[in-house]
Amino acid sequence: MKKEMKNIVIGIIVLIVFIVAGVHLKQRMASQLAASKEKPVEPSSSKITKSVETIEYDLPLSNSEKRVEHPTHVVLHFTSNALNKPQDPYLIEDAYDIFKESGVSTNYVIGRSGEIYSFVPENRVAYHAGKGSLSDFPEYNDRLNYYSIGIEILAIGTCEEMSTMIPVENFDLIDSDLVGYTEAQYQALNVLIEDIVGRYPGIKKNRAHIVGHDEYSTGRKTDPGSLFDWSKIGL
Ligand SMILES: [Zn+2]
Incomplete structure (x- = not known):
């Protein structure tokens, strides 16, 4: 039992x-x-896909690095080859070589006819802003590259703005039509900025988030300078 x-x-x-x-x-x-x-994590609809037509013109990977931080800013610049070719300062090949050889870079370059070149993909940090500071973002001191997308516009500033880059004799050789920005460049910039702002929630379309290199590196840089008309990009 x-x-x-x-x-x-x-x-x-x-x-x-x-x-x-x-x-x-x-x-x-x-x-x-x-x-x-x-559902697998998917980018929200087509917003994540760049919808602007660009001409791929990749700089070597050594001119940039993998992006880790979410971008919150766009930095606008001007660039040209006025030092070497004051009468033909806007050849894209020359701009490319200048970046390549100096080890710096930009995500985009906007040509005189409004064509948009992609030099560094957005998922990589381009070396365009260097040292500087923004009063609203003290944590970005000398680090803006990591938080921004760089756009270079093929343009030339005033004689004074160019004085640290080219001698006055060279500036005098530049056709006055080549100084400043073209309407096609403003149009392309509008399209590109709208596209970027639509894809990165951290980048607001205002003057706190879309800045000039001269505002970040005041005293050291003069681009995009006084000839750039911010109102033409709605800012
Ligand atoms: Zn610049």
Whole structure:
């Protein structure tokens, strides 16, 4: 009789163990099934895809680095080859070589006819802003490259703005039509900025987030300078 009782107790214990294990397994399977039904993380619709037509003109990878931080800024610049070719300062090949050889870079270059060149993909940090500071973003001191997309516009500033880059004699050789910005460049810039702002929630379309190099590196840099008309890009 005692032995029978013992067997019954053992039988009940084994049964309980099976029931508990069964419930546990069922719960696990249910959670796995739920997980498999969850949608994979996808970029929100087409917004993440660049919709602007660009001409790919990649600089070597050594001129940039992988982006880690989410960009919150756009920095506008001007660039040209006025030092070497004051009469033909806007050849894209020359701009490319200047960046390549100096080890600096930009994400985009906007040509005189409004064509947009991609020099460094947005998922990489381009070396365009260098040292500087923004009063609203003290944590970005000398680090704006990591938080920004750089756009260089093929343009030349005033004689005074160019004085640290080219001698006055060279400036005098530049056709006055080549000084300043073209309407096609403003149009292209509008399209590019709208596209960027639509894809990065951290970049607001205002003057706190879209800045000139001369505002970040005041005293050291003069681009995009006084000839750049911010109102033409709605800012
Ligand atoms: Zn600049």
